[in-house]
Amino acid sequence: NAGVTQTPKFRILKIGQSMTLQCAQDMNHNYMYWYRQDPGMGLKLIYYSVGAGITDKGEVPNGYNVSRSTTEDFPLRLELAAPSQTSVYFCASSYPAGGAEAFFGQGTRLTVV
Amino acid sequence: GESVGLHLPTLSVQEGDNSIINCAYSNSASDYFIWYKQESGKGPQFIIDIRSNMDKRQGQRVTVLLNKTVKHLSLQIAATQPGDSAVYFCASRAGGSYIPTFGRGTSLIVHP
Numbered sequence: 001n002a003g004v005t006q007t008p009k010f011r012i013l014k015i016g017q018s019m020t021l022q023c024a025q026d027m028n029h030n031y032m033y034w035y036r037q038d039p040g041m042g043l044k045l046i047y048y049s050v051g052a053g054i055t056d057k058g059e060v061p062n063g064y065n066v067s068r069s070t071t072e073d074f075p076l077r078l079e080l081a082a083p084s085q086t087s088v089y090f091c092a093s094s095y096p097a098g099g100a101e102a103f104f105g106q107g108t109r110l111t112v113v
Numbered sequence: 114g115e116s117v118g119l120h121l122p123t124l125s126v127q128e129g130d131n132s133i134i135n136c137a138y139s140n141s142a143s144d145y146f147i148w149y150k151q152e153s154g155k156g157p158q159f160i161i162d163i164r165s166n167m168d169k170r171q172g173q174r175v176t177v178l179l180n181k182t183v184k185h186l187s188l189q190i191a192a193t194q195p196g197d198s199a200v201y202f203c204a205s206r207a208g209g210s211y212i213p214t215f216g217r218g219t220s221l222i223v224h225p
Contacts (some may be wrong), residue, residue, distance in 0.1 A: 042202060043215040090156050101147050104156030
């Protein structure tokens with residue numbers, strides 16, 4: 001099983017550019033999440049989804065958008081990148097019940113210059 | 114709102130010692146707690162979990178203790194090894210919400 005796969009692993013963006021971070025899981029998990037992790041800090045929830053077609057904002061959604069057209073995929077869109085969005089982004093998914101542990105991808109390290 | 118924090122940002126131990134990583138939570142409605150290990154350059158990985166109806170749970174070389182009275186949980190690692198060096202996060206989930214909230218993390222450094 002591949003688990004949770006994120007692409008790309010690294011990316012450098014210029015201020016004002018846009019990009020999409022890809023996330024796919026092959027575990028048939030209903031719940032999927034996007035977190036960002038700043039240096040020395042914990043994980044902050046950006047957006048989450050409880051199933052295809054359903055998304056909701058987390059703690060820090062400004063500057064981001066998501067979509068969930070399939071169970072497997074949960075892309076994160078950055079519009080008009082800003083230096084404050086420099087971070088490591090993690091996608092995760094969890095069991096259908098949503099109460100058990102989340103499985104994380106390897107992360108995308110994004111730098112906005 | 115829910116907040117989860119850790120007492121010590123860095124913990125240094127000698128190989129073979131036991132390690133104890135602490136975590137405090139604020140929401141008394143929290144009913145599920147998870148410890149994650151994050152190695153450098155990787156995503157967090159599940160270690161062990163505990164539900165609020167338990168005080169203690171043991172895994173392989175790890176034990177989680179939950180004290181609901183003072184809203185505190187700890188992760189004990191027995192016979193710490195260099196491979197245990199990582200950042201450890203606790204996460205909690207409040208009843209009715211399936212979204213875990215993460216603490217800041219503790220960096221465990223194991224000296225050979």
